[in-house]
Amino acid sequence: MTRYTWRTGILEVLMLVVALVFAFPFYILINLAIRKENDQGSPLVPTFAPTIENFVNAWNQASLGGAIVNSLMVSVLSVVVIVFVSAMASYPLVRLTSRLSKTAYWVIMVGLLLPFQVALIPLYTTIRDIGLLGTTWSLVLFYAGLQVPFSVFLYTGFLRALPAEYEEAAWVDGAGPLTTFWRIVFPMMRPVTGTVIILNAIFVWNDFLTPLLYLSGSGSQTIPVALFSFVGEYQSNWPIVFAGLIIGIAPILIVYFLLQKTVIQGFSGGLKG
Amino acid sequence: MARTSEAAPAALKRRRITSMPRTVLLFAVPALALYTFVLLVPTARGTVFAFTNWDGLSRTFDFVGFNNFAAIFANPDSVKAIINTLIIAFVTTFIANAIGLALAVALNSRIKSRNALRVFFFAPAVLTPVVTAYLFKYIFAPLGPLNGVLDAFGLGVLKQDWLGDPNWALIAVMIVIIWQQSGYTMVIYLAGLQGIPAELLEASAVDGAGAGRRFWSITRPLLAPAITISVMLTLIHGLKVFAEVYVMTGGGPGNSTNSLSTLIYKNAFQFGLFGSSIAMALILLVMVALISAIQYRALLAQGGHK
Numbered sequence: 001m002t003r004y005t006w007r008t009g010i011l012e013v014l015m016l017v018v019a020l021v022f023a024f025p026f027y028i029l030i031n032l033a034i035r036k037e038n039d040q041g042s043p044l045v046p047t048f049a050p051t052i053e054n055f056v057n058a059w060n061q062a063s064l065g066g067a068i069v070n071s072l073m074v075s076v077l078s079v080v081v082i083v084f085v086s087a088m089a090s091y092p093l094v095r096l097t098s099r100l101s102k103t104a105y106w107v108i109m110v111g112l113l114l115p116f117q118v119a120l121i122p123l124y125t126t127i128r129d130i131g132l133l134g135t136t137w138s139l140v141l142f143y144a145g146l147q148v149p150f151s152v153f154l155y156t157g158f159l160r161a162l163p164a165e166y167e168e169a170a171w172v173d174g175a176g177p178l179t180t181f182w183r184i185v186f187p188m189m190r191p192v193t194g195t196v197i198i199l200n201a202i203f204v205w206n207d208f209l210t211p212l213l214y215l216s217g218s219g220s221q222t223i224p225v226a227l228f229s230f231v232g233e234y235q236s237n238w239p240i241v242f243a244g245l246i247i248g249i250a251p252i253l254i255v256y257f258l259l260q261k262t263v264i265q266g267f268s269g270g271l272k273g
Numbered sequence: 274m275a276r277t278s279e280a281a282p283a284a285l286k287r288r289r290i291t292s293m294p295r296t297v298l299l300f301a302v303p304a305l306a307l308y309t310f311v312l313l314v315p316t317a318r319g320t321v322f323a324f325t326n327w328d329g330l331s332r333t334f335d336f337v338g339f340n341n342f343a344a345i346f347a348n349p350d351s352v353k354a355i356i357n358t359l360i361i362a363f364v365t366t367f368i369a370n371a372i373g374l375a376l377a378v379a380l381n382s383r384i385k386s387r388n389a390l391r392v393f394f395f396a397p398a399v400l401t402p403v404v405t406a407y408l409f410k411y412i413f414a415p416l417g418p419l420n421g422v423l424d425a426f427g428l429g430v431l432k433q434d435w436l437g438d439p440n441w442a443l444i445a446v447m448i449v450i451i452w453q454q455s456g457y458t459m460v461i462y463l464a465g466l467q468g469i470p471a472e473l474l475e476a477s478a479v480d481g482a483g484a485g486r487r488f489w490s491i492t493r494p495l496l497a498p499a500i501t502i503s504v505m506l507t508l509i510h511g512l513k514v515f516a517e518v519y520v521m522t523g524g525g526p527g528n529s530t531n532s533l534s535t536l537i538y539k540n541a542f543q544f545g546l547f548g549s550s551i552a553m554a555l556i557l558l559v560m561v562a563l564i565s566a567i568q569y570r571a572l573l574a575q576g577g578h579k
Binding site: 003004008011012014015016018019022023024025028029032042043044081084085086088089091092093095096098100101104107108111112113114115116117118119120121122123124125126141142144145146148149152171177181202205206208209212213223224227228231238241242245248249252253256257260263264265267268269 | 293294295296297298299300301303304305307308309310311312313314315316318319320322329376379380382383384385386390391392393394395396397398399400401402403404405407408409411412417418421422425452457460461463464509512513515516519520533534537538541542547550551554555557558561562565566
């Protein structure tokens with residue numbers, strides 16, 4: 001089973017055929033996005049005279065530039081807050097033996113069971129009442145709280161397997177808890193921080209329901225909502241719509257292809273934001 | 274996890290620091306505060322509102338007991354949404370896991386394209402669901418590529434207005450979810466397969482076990498935790514589905530393809546039925562919590578993965 005036999009060859013060909021079937025939607029997406037608007041040919045026929053006109057039009061008409069900036073801002077800020085609070089919280093939750101610490105851990109873990117659909121509506125009224133509705137801050141606040149259980153779960157799982165000797169040495173040398181944590185423990189947790197960043201960033205970037213609620217009617221939109229309203233206006237003009245869709249997914253695909261190993265590793269742990 | 278078992282007794286003894294001052298628990302306060310504000314308190318309030326006739330705007334409301342729940346089960350549209358949600362969750366889970374497992378077994382071989390194919394098959398899982406949904410909305414359109422392909426193969430009789438027919442529309446939505454989730458289950462299975470020692474399989478091959486026997490007696494039991502995790506994740510993903518349904522069919526034609534999440538959204542924010550929407554969300558919560566509990570038990574029984 002370790003050599004490349006004729007059976008392996010057949011499997012290889014078979015898998016490439018399966019890949020072609022999987023690729024069909026991508027083919028349609030690209031094929032149509034590079035097509036001239038007045039080209040009424042079948043979407044299946046390859047486009048021989050490609051144009052970038054649709055991309056220019058989509059960019060200008062869907063104000064995708066602003067949406068990408070918003071999405072970037074929301075994703076980066078949310079992830080920074082999530083990493084900061086979850087990493088720090090995991091430290092006492094793992095290393096302290098007190099009953100209070102154990103209780104706090106289980107209270108947070110209960111959050112893994114709560115789909116946010118129940119909290120969404122009551123929280124909506126709170127956000128409205130404190131005047132944050134329509135701001136990107138409401139999203140950062142929401143994601144930061146929503147992703148705590150999952151991120152703390154990842155951090156505590158990792159920290160539990162880390163021996164405490166290095167920290168103890170620091171304690172003995174008289175370093176305070178903050179110094180010990182940020183100088184010694186946090187750097188050792190780098191692998192899991194990578195996973196936390198990737199899983200949360202992809203979740204935040206792709207989320208549709210939350211920004212649809214909290215940003216609706218405001219000028220600032222994230223990518224999924226901007227695409228949603230853009231398509232609403234240009235429904236029948238598929239080439240320009242598809243160009244817009246490609247622009248909208250370009251950032252995430254670039255990150256994915258650059259960090260493919262890390263991204264796949266993060267997801268294959270069987271966890272998701 | 275390997276790390277714990279290798280370093281076991283020594284590391285475990287030292288994983289807690291007894292001399293640590295209690296005040297370090299303050300490190301957990303920001304996380305707890307955010308989590309309480311965003312998830313705990315609203316979920317608790319929501320649970321109360323589910324038993325009221327609150328409209329989302331007024332300061333006053335009356336308790337109506339289980340009326341909201343009774344109304345949900347008496348209304349054919351919401352019953353349909355519950356059934357659709359269950360169908361979507363179970364069918365996509367079964368098929369996406371079968372495809373994912375098959376892809377993982379095929380890629381866990383010597384084929385030269387395995388790394389490229391792994392990256393490729395997983396790509397739909399990171400795509401923005403709104404984008405995927407629009408793409409497929411076009412593919413399933415009456416004059417779209419799917420009907421075009423059927424024509425090209427002389428299968429014109431099979432052509433449909435896929436999204437205009439309630440039964441086909443639900444199937445179309447499920448196809449999209451399967452396309453997204455198969456690569457995701459694949460990477461979970463691939464990680465599981467790569468953790469199975471090759472010597473074990475080789476030894477049993479030497480002992481005369483065929484490929485099928487090897488898969489059933491060695492691979493399958495060792496893959497059990499991966500199967501549990503993958504099945505539960507796809508089930509929960511299916512139960513919560515929103516963007517795919519909302520974008521592709523808007524819950525239509527009529528109310529025939531609503532999922533719980535799209536109906537909750539529509540009832541609350543288009544019709545102001547906050548009380549009954551939250552009651553519906555609670556039904557979703559119970560389903561998700563139930564599945565998570567089953568997963569937890571299963572993982573414990575399988576020897577506690579993670």
